[in-house]
Amino acid sequence: MSATPADTSKRTWIIASGCMGAAGGLAAAVPFVSSFQPSERAKAAGAAVEVDIGALKPGEKLTVEWRGKPVWIVRRTPEQLAALPANDGLLADPNSKRKPDELTPEYARNEARSIKPEYLVAVGICSHLGCSPSDKFQAGAQPSLPSDWKGGFLCPCHGSTFDMAGRVFKNKPAPDNLEIPPHMYLSDTRLIIGEDKKA
8 A cells, every 4th residue: 555645745854844843852851961970160160270489588478279178378587497396295187197198298297297397288187177277377376276386276166276397286276287289380380270290
């Protein structure tokens, strides 16, 4: 039995409608599927950050953002470095042995917690509840600090204190030292945060 012109026309219309529907469905699916891809902003948030530290003077701090976190770069004075060993007996984890792979890369497991002793590179987030500690670089008695304070950081939320190497003092709410992010020096004045020689 042969198809009539009406059947052929109907079949053509059904095929055309199906193709149009498939094309429409595909067009609707493309933005939906692409929404699962990370945005440019999200990609940038995880990217390494290059920092020029050439203008940073001793005793100064520079803050940059990496992965949505504040990262401090502190150029310590010779006096601040010399004071670090005197804190050891007062600290909860002076040698950064607690959670070493999580908080302190191998190249920063030293008294200064740094590649170059002069520079501290640390994530500026308290290990207690995620507050951002304040700079208390000046040595000596100050409100909320001991009379023999040698300089460091004070978390104003619950009173945790950290020395100039980001090491937490004993008997404070913060359980751990400040995190040292992966980083390396590209030159004497350029630093990259988020990458190191292992990456």
